[in-house]
Amino acid sequence: MKSKYKVLIYNHIPEYVDRYERLVREVRQDLQLLVCKNRDQIETFIDEADIIFSAHTFPGELVAKARNLKWIQSTSAGVENFARSNLLPPNVVLTKIRGVFGPIMSEYVVGYILAITQSMKKTFLNKERKRWEPFLVDSIRSKTVGVMGLGSVGAHIAYQVHLMGTVVIGLDEQEKRLPYVSKEYSPTEIEEFLGRSDFVVVTVPLTDANEGVLGEREFAMMKESAYLINVSRGPLVQEDALLKALKQGSIAGAVLDVFHEEPLPRDHPLWDLDNVIITPHISGPSIPEDIAKIFIENLERFEEGKKLEGVVDHEKEY
Amino acid sequence: MKSKYKVLIYNHIPEYVDRYERLVREVRQDLQLLVCKNRDQIETFIDEADIIFSAHTFPGELVAKARNLKWIQSTSAGVENFARSNLLPPNVVLTKIRGVFGPIMSEYVVGYILAITQSMKKTFLNKERKRWEPFLVDSIRSKTVGVMGLGSVGAHIAYQVHLMGTVVIGLDEQEKRLPYVSKEYSPTEIEEFLGRSDFVVVTVPLTDANEGVLGEREFAMMKESAYLINVSRGPLVQEDALLKALKQGSIAGAVLDVFHEEPLPRDHPLWDLDNVIITPHISGPSIPEDIAKIFIENLERFEEGKKLEGVVDHEKEY
Numbered sequence: 001m002k003s004k005y006k007v008l009i010y011n012h013i014p015e016y017v018d019r020y021e022r023l024v025r026e027v028r029q030d031l032q033l034l035v036c037k038n039r040d041q042i043e044t045f046i047d048e049a050d051i052i053f054s055a056h057t058f059p060g061e062l063v064a065k066a067r068n069l070k071w072i073q074s075t076s077a078g079v080e081n082f083a084r085s086n087l088l089p090p091n092v093v094l095t096k097i098r099g100v101f102g103p104i105m106s107e108y109v110v111g112y113i114l115a116i117t118q119s120m121k122k123t124f125l126n127k128e129r130k131r132w133e134p135f136l137v138d139s140i141r142s143k144t145v146g147v148m149g150l151g152s153v154g155a156h157i158a159y160q161v162h163l164m165g166t167v168v169i170g171l172d173e174q175e176k177r178l179p180y181v182s183k184e185y186s187p188t189e190i191e192e193f194l195g196r197s198d199f200v201v202v203t204v205p206l207t208d209a210n211e212g213v214l215g216e217r218e219f220a221m222m223k224e225s226a227y228l229i230n231v232s233r234g235p236l237v238q239e240d241a242l243l244k245a246l247k248q249g250s251i252a253g254a255v256l257d258v259f260h261e262e263p264l265p266r267d268h269p270l271w272d273l274d275n276v277i278i279t280p281h282i283s284g285p286s287i288p289e290d291i292a293k294i295f296i297e298n299l300e301r302f303e304e305g306k307k308l309e310g311v312v313d314h315e316k317e318y
Numbered sequence: 319m320k321s322k323y324k325v326l327i328y329n330h331i332p333e334y335v336d337r338y339e340r341l342v343r344e345v346r347q348d349l350q351l352l353v354c355k356n357r358d359q360i361e362t363f364i365d366e367a368d369i370i371f372s373a374h375t376f377p378g379e380l381v382a383k384a385r386n387l388k389w390i391q392s393t394s395a396g397v398e399n400f401a402r403s404n405l406l407p408p409n410v411v412l413t414k415i416r417g418v419f420g421p422i423m424s425e426y427v428v429g430y431i432l433a434i435t436q437s438m439k440k441t442f443l444n445k446e447r448k449r450w451e452p453f454l455v456d457s458i459r460s461k462t463v464g465v466m467g468l469g470s471v472g473a474h475i476a477y478q479v480h481l482m483g484t485v486v487i488g489l490d491e492q493e494k495r496l497p498y499v500s501k502e503y504s505p506t507e508i509e510e511f512l513g514r515s516d517f518v519v520v521t522v523p524l525t526d527a528n529e530g531v532l533g534e535r536e537f538a539m540m541k542e543s544a545y546l547i548n549v550s551r552g553p554l555v556q557e558d559a560l561l562k563a564l565k566q567g568s569i570a571g572a573v574l575d576v577f578h579e580e581p582l583p584r585d586h587p588l589w590d591l592d593n594v595i596i597t598p599h600i601s602g603p604s605i606p607e608d609i610a611k612i613f614i615e616n617l618e619r620f621e622e623g624k625k626l627e628g629v630v631d632h633e634k635e636y
Contacts, residue, residue, distance in 0.1 A: 114432065126598075136605070
């Protein structure tokens with residue numbers, strides 16, 4: 001028997017679309033799948049879709065054309081493409097992925113903090129030059145790491161950094177009382193939070209309210225020896241202000257996995273800065289095998305009229 | 319009142335000799351210090367020395383000329399220069415540094431494992447080339463890390479790697495029953511230990527018995543996908559066999575902080591291998607401020623006839 005629901009599948013990586021299609025079909029032969037690999041295909045099929053199962057790169061403005069739409073399952077933790085700017089009709093449920101990305105993103109954050117304290121860039125460069133140049137390594141235990149946003153991902157990063165013997169402080173709208181966070185600051189206390197942090201890790205969701213939350217004023221609050229690590233979304237940071245802070249040395253450097261424009265254009269000035277580490281949005285991979293499983297489980301809840309996992313608050317946009 | 323003891327201070331870094339001299343004098347003006355920055359000075363003063371306070375680079379064969387010698391305090395955890403080959407008269411006490419290097423060396427090991435799972439070398443290279451090239455990061459949690467030698471340093475490395483969510487196995491002559499090591503192997507079980515490990519971390523002390531303990535036979539036991547990490551002493555590894563294994567791909571790569579000859583000569587073939595990370599013996603720094611404190615405390619015990627901290631077993635050589 002055919003399911004009554006039509007599911008639009010979209011991802012910006014065509015191979016991932018194929019994998020998602022295969023993974024869903026394997027367990028749910030009854031579903032009607034609208035398989036989309038580009039914007040044209042989305043525009044063709046959106047009218048029929050009851051459900052959207054898509055990456056964060058789905059063009060949110062097209063949701064308005066989906067007259068049958070009941071539910072969107074994002075493959076990401078960040079859902080700004082769907083949730084921002086009142087794009088979403090009130091009756092459409094949006095769900096995000098929760099609890100999957102924390103552990104692997106913690107490895108990225110711990111890894112790049114250690115890359116900095118251990119001066120790994122110098123090590124790789126000296127290897128190319130066959131240069132033996134002893135230096136004193138720094139210790140992560142002597143640092144204070146500030147995690148901006150103590151949601152599912154931020155909390156796990158805080159936990160894993162704490163296990164390295166490091167002092168962790170946090171900033172969040174809500175008090176989370178996490179035992180591994182030595183002090184939690186509210187957004188009004190951002191000056192003290194930034195002033196104490198040797199590494200500022202950005203994990204807050206991108207919403208209308210916090211776009212550009214880190215700008216010239218905030219970089220001035222940071223230590224000159226401090227590093228910014230952004231693993232959330234590029235537009236949380238004002239890129240011009242960041243470039244200026246990095247060039248003037250008002251902060252020591254940055255580790256950036258996300259950008260205003262992705263892929264980061266070849267002529268972007270960030271590529272030229274020696275105190276920046278750039279990774280191509282890889283810190284929290286959505287692995288189709290993991291994500292499809294979560295979608296299938298949520299689909300069963302949806303069909304049974306149960307509460308879904310990871311429901312996004314339309315007001316808060318996350 | 320002058321102390322009756324003459325203390326010979328030696329380090330291969332002249333600036334460290336000055337720092338050790340200053341640190342010791344600050345608290346013990348009464349001591350007679352024989353300050354040595356090279357072999358000639360050691361040969362001049364060794365005859366008078368009651369106590370040697372020195373780095374692991376002290377030429378051990380000169381100990382035979384120290385007719386008044388009662389005690390040697392090494393500034394290192396590794397004491398092979400003094401302890402090997404029956405260099406030490408039975409009445410001379412040798413003490414090593416214990417409990418200092420584990421935490422910082424754990425940061426090195428966790429850091430370089432993450433550098434490999436996160437493909438950081440590719441990231442640094444792509445930055446230079448302004449290349450946006452997404453890839454799937456690997457996870458340390460999917461690995462098994464084998465720690466060879468569960469002494470003070472090895473145990474701490476095992477603990478810290480375990481806290482990353484990784485399975486840790488160990489190899490040691492003695493059963494240590496460490497709760498964070500999932501299985502401890504004896505040296506006779508080395509084949510199973512090496513065959514299971516995705517990373518083999520060498521932390522055993524260098525003794526006459528285990529010089530060259532990792533050779534062609536052992537590299538053949540390792541997985542082709544496995545990495546060797548040596549943070550102990552170069553001569554534990556047969557360098558020719560390692561070069562062959564790295565070139566032939568019988569192991570995936572190596573992270574080396576220690577070598578047969580240090581500094582590693584510019585024409586050494588290890589510099590040319592792409593699958594090797596080379597650091598200049600920096601993973602466990604002896605920081606004079608920390609080490610001098612331990613010496614002073616042991617000196618008080620020595621003067622009071624108490625048992626010293628970190629006494630080395632002459633038979634075992636560690």
